[in-house]
Amino acid sequence: MSSNSGNEFTNDSSSSTEGAEKPQIEPIRMPSVEEIRGQDIWNNCAVRSVVSGVMGGGLGLAMGLFLGALDNPIMQAEMTGRQQFIYTAKQMGRRSWSSAKTFAVMGFIFSAAECVVEKARAKHDTTNTVVAGCVTGGVISARGGPKAACVGCAGFATFSVLIEKFLDRHD
DSSP: OHHHHHHHHHHHHHHHHHHSOOOOOOOOOOOOHHHHHHHHHHTOHHHHHHHHHHHHHHHHHHHHHHHHHTOOOTTGGGSOHHHHHHHHHHHHHHHHHHHHHHHHHHHHHHHHHHHHHHHHHTOOSHHHHHHHHHHHHHHHTGGGOHHHHHHHHHHHHHHHHHHHHHHTOOO
16 A cells, blocks of 8 residues: 555656656757858948948838829819829829938938947947937038038937837847
8 A cells, every 4th residue: 555655656746747848948059151141241331331222212212102192283173184193193203213312312321320330339229329310410411501410410310219219129
């Protein structure tokens, strides 16, 4: 009888360890040569800036198409349907090209400034975003004079920080 109770005890303890399995620890996977090359390419400020400029141009193109379609002709009541269509198509084309150029330049400058500041400081934090936003806003609004450049710097830096906080990119 005592041997039976001993067996029951060992069976109970073995069944409790089977139910609570230890989590599997996965081994650390080393990056492949292709992954390392891809990271090296993407860490190049020129590549990152050009890609951001192209993506900004694409966003500007899409926004220009959308906003150009919303423009109403001044003489809408006197225009035929065909004339309204042609007017809207031309407005979409003009607005798309203009927005694409603006967003491409904005994306290029911001990305280049952020990358250069990040590499110079060897940190990835919100300060890089503030400096890049200030540089971008200042450069874009520099045609309006020094006061406009300062307002553009402050405005774009603030906007950049708000977007960073909203997206929560930095810890």
